[in-house]
Amino acid sequence: MSTETASGHHLSTPHPALSTRNRLSSWLDREDVLGYILVAPVALVVLGFLAYPFGLALWLSLTDKVIGGDAHYVGLQNYERIWQNGIFQGAVRNTLIFTASSIAAKLPIGFALALLLNEKIRFRKAFRSAVLLPWIIPTVLSAMAWLWLYNPNFSILNYVIANLGLGRGIRWLTDPNIALFSVVLVNVWRGTPFYAITLLAGMQAIPNELYEATSIDGANRWQRFRHVTLPLVMPIMLITLLLSTIGTFSDFATIYSITGGGPMNATQVISTYSYGTALGAGRMGEGAAISLTMFPFLMVMMIWEIRWLMKRQSA
């Protein structure tokens, strides 16, 4: 103790070098200074690799930039061209159908799966790990298994369907009327675990006393679900739904690796079309315009989510 007070005393005797260092370290110890220093790298990343690329995308979409060529300002020409382009119109429609139907399947299936996993089952950990697999294994690699399941000549799905006597088999990827359903199925398969696991986490955070209390009040299983589980899981369900909507709307890997947008653009979505235009055909300007048409929808989702977040933080 005495040595500490001694060293504390000698700080007050002015020694130029020491006091500068001391002032620096006490400046660094200020809450706001340290805060800015720690957050600066992240902020720089956000600015340099989000704000700047976004601005660049806007600029590119107003030019006739092709790979290896110079960019010339052409105004809204790219937007006018894609607006009248039938493939683009189809891609917008496919994107909306893909997103809506996939979410409509993932939410109820994921919810049911979470309810089942929340039961007092044996091997819950093993079940939970198994359920997670489609979500964590790289999408394009799982997609290869699906591609083989859908194979026109050796489709295992058709083999099973034929052996069960359910029909002669389906042209999963070559029939334009079925192909979109086939890619939705893969997306549902991959996305359901995310719902199940987040909703399960939400359910397990519900205190058991609430269920006991409602049981004493004579509530049946449906009433317990309706008045305890559902309202308490609602916040996490909402954020899961929003995250999943953004992810599904902008999905590229599933469709690119399974159909590449075909047959005859039947599964072409905005993301695959912008990739094909920008890097396949080399028309970067037009590709940028196509991908930016996703922005209004994403913007609405993001504002929704951020408002939800601010409400929770102030609550």
Added chain:
Amino acid sequence: MADEEAIGVTPVRHAERGAASVPLAGRSWARRRAGLGYALRVYLPLGLFVTFLLAPYYVMVITAFKPDSELYSTAVSPLLVSRPTLIHFGELFQKTAFFLWAQNSFVVATVSTGLALLLGVPGGYAMARLRFRGSGLIGLAIFATYLVPGTLLFIPMHQIVNALGLLDTPFALIVVYPTFLTPFCAWLMAGYFKTIPGELEDCARIDGCSRFGAMCRITIPLATPGILSCAIFSFTGAWNEFLYALVLVTSGTLKTLPVGIVATLLNTDAYPWGKLMAGALLASIPVAVVYSFFVEHYAAGLTSGAIKG
């Protein structure tokens, strides 16, 4: 006998049959009936779901070990293997750059995870603990970044990486991946830091520790579980990423596993399925192993990010 009453009416009905073993039989019958209902209500649907979710992996494993003569024959059931073989794995190792792709994936995922943690953990700490002007706004910007999908920015990112002279080099992905992993880590860690009581730091500060010292010596060590789940998320995020890896790297030897397997085998091989499944299986194993060990942390990470955020 007291047990019998607790079970309810079923043993009584059995007692009518009249036998010495009635209580026991009645008990097990009742239990079995309850068990059967439970099995029908819980285990049956659960089994169906799990079958649906795992079936493609069953097919992946089966196909990887099937000889071509069985694969491309309609006489053999596609759901079974009669003569398993390792030939597809051998061809995968000899005829493709599989090990190079694996090495690329590993280096890219490890380095970008390291960078993301190095920048994201202190950033998350500052947002959770320190009050400074504009911190709310920065937090929102970071959260927004986490929400922006790569499909919106891959074209300008291609331009930027090209302008930096990094297109089709090993550094292309190492530069790009931390840009979406860092905000994500900062966001997740901010949620985690809020769960650690600030009093511990106050004690250290009273004992003469600087803010920075308290962060390094007290709070960050306590946040190890959060950092671990952050690392898992980042590593698998980088390991699984497809679009940037497809767009920014074109040389066969520089590709990551997912792009290498899909692009090379699907475009060049006439009978790729055995090799394709063998490659997909091997490339899936690292993330599958990481997750099955850390599934608790995964769930904890999700909830701290989503619930407590």
